Amino acid sequence: MKLNMTLTIKEIEIRREGDSHGNLMVLQLTSYLDRKLYAIAVPQAWQSSTGPTWVYLIDSQGLTLIDTGGPGSYEHLAQGIEQAGFRVADIERVIITHGHLDHDGGVAQLMAQNGAQLWAHHMYAHLLPYHHWEIMRTSAGPLQREFRRIAEAGMRSHMGRIFQGNEQVSAYSAQRKVMKVDHMVQDGDRVGDLNFIYAPGHSPDEICISLDGLVFTGDHVLPEITPHPTFKAEFPDPVREKLPKEYQDGKKQYGLRVYIRSLEKISQLDPHTTVLPAHRLFNKNRLNLLTVRRAREIVKHHINRLHSIVLRLGNQPTSLEQITRGIFAKRNLIGGNFYMALSEVVSHIELLVDTEDVEVREDGMIIWRGSENFRRIIQLGK
Numbered sequence: 446m447k448l449n450m451t452l453t454i455k456e457i458e459i460r461r462e463g464d465s466h467g468n469l470m471v472l473q474l475t476s477y478l479d480r481k482l483y484a485i486a487v488p489q490a491w492q493s494s495t496g497p498t499w500v501y502l503i504d505s506q507g508l509t510l511i512d513t514g515g516p517g518s519y520e521h522l523a524q525g526i527e528q529a530g531f532r533v534a535d536i537e538r539v540i541i542t543h544g545h546l547d548h549d550g551g552v553a554q555l556m557a558q559n560g561a562q563l564w565a566h567h568m569y570a571h572l573l574p575y576h577h578w579e580i581m582r583t584s585a586g587p588l589q590r591e592f593r594r595i596a597e598a599g600m601r602s603h604m605g606r607i608f609q610g611n612e613q614v615s616a617y618s619a620q621r622k623v624m625k626v627d628h629m630v631q632d633g634d635r636v637g638d639l640n641f642i643y644a645p646g647h648s649p650d651e652i653c654i655s656l657d658g659l660v661f662t663g664d665h666v667l668p669e670i671t672p673h674p675t676f677k678a679e680f681p682d683p684v685r686e687k688l689p690k691e692y693q694d695g696k697k698q699y700g701l702r703v704y705i706r707s708l709e710k711i712s713q714l715d716p717h718t719t720v721l722p723a724h725r726l727f728n729k730n731r732l733n734l735l736t737v738r739r740a741r742e743i744v745k746h747h748i749n750r751l752h753s754i755v756l757r758l759g760n761q762p763t764s765l766e767q768i769t770r771g772i773f774a775k776r777n778l779i780g781g782n783f784y785m786a787l788s789e790v791v792s793h794i795e796l797l798v799d800t801e802d803v804e805v806r807e808d809g810m811i812i813w814r815g816s817e818n819f820r821r822i823i824q825l826g827k
């Protein structure tokens with residue numbers, strides 16, 4: 446196996462071998478300040494092309510676990526913690542990067558085993574009682590209407606095939622409704638040596654956590670794959686009314702522009718900062734230890750994607766489906782991936798509408814206006 450180091454990680458020891466995608470692997474990392482931390486790959490309880498969830502164990506004013514892995518994987522998490530040389534009972538604090546089930550799916554079981562505190566962003570705490578589809582009021586405009594027309598039924602049955610009848614997932618949803626966050630963090634908070642950075646865009650409650658030259662990025666910055674951006678949305682009234690004032694505006698938490706702004710925040714950390722992601726830290730027998738440059742690469746990927754969409758549009762009114770099939774390779778449009786690709790194209794077109802490069806007609810057809818204003822508006826940090 447190839448072990449590439451960064452400047453802020455000086456040593457890596459394999460505590461437990463995993464499979465070629467990293468499932469069950471446990472690594473001990475030593476930072477340049479001689480801090481030891483542990484990366485544990487918790488497998489998903491279902492078929493997943495994203496791979497295991499990497500959770501991290503650090504000692505910072507008490508043993509702290511970042512994320513837990515998904516529902517049905519608690520035994521693997523507990524074994525991983527032991528393999529790292531600790532007991533579940535020793536964990537004093539669990540920090541959740543964001544409220545997707547592959548990250549907080551083991552929280553309830555873990556909390557039942559010990560008296561750990563649950564830490565997360567304000568938004569996580571407020572969105573806990575809701576399902577994902579309950580926290581987005583999508584737009585009635587022609588673009589999202591077109592997306593719903595093509596994708597809604599198919600997407601639901603695709604998700605249904607994966608999760609329906611999965612007892613652990615149902616138990617997880619029920620537990621979330623009664624879970625309480627003990628400590629809510631927000632952007633800029635500093636607790637001991639942990640710094641919290643609010644990074645919405647992939648999820649409205651996402652945080653990154655930095656400490657001595659390292660940043661735990663959850664799903665905000667990933668190696669190998671580009672995290673899925675949300676599309677523009679508002680919070681449905683009953684949800685919004687319960688949110689703190691500063692978080693009520695969906696425009697600040699949903700959409701590709703929001704996601705890119707959050708990426709810029711991470712790319713502005715010290716350039717030697719090592720990214721510790723929640724997926725793909727190890728894959729295909731390779732360790733992906735990257736710096737925050739990766740956040741800039743993801744921004745560049747989106748700039749290129751915006752460019753290929755306008756090229757694809759040319760001077761012909763084009764449908765959402767035509768664009769999607771035109772810019773994604775066929776193999777990336779199989780099964781549920783088609784809906785993911787389609788929704789990604791929606792977020793890109795929304796950005797192009799905001800930058801006045803593109804227009805969406807009432808019948809859903811998309812027209813390029815001949816400009817690439819987005820290049821001026823998305824400024825890549827130096």
Ligand SMILES: [Zn+2]
Pocket residue numbers: 543545647648664
């Ligand atoms: Zn996620």
Ligand SMILES: [Zn+2]
Pocket residue numbers: 545547548664723724
């Ligand atoms: Zn994830």
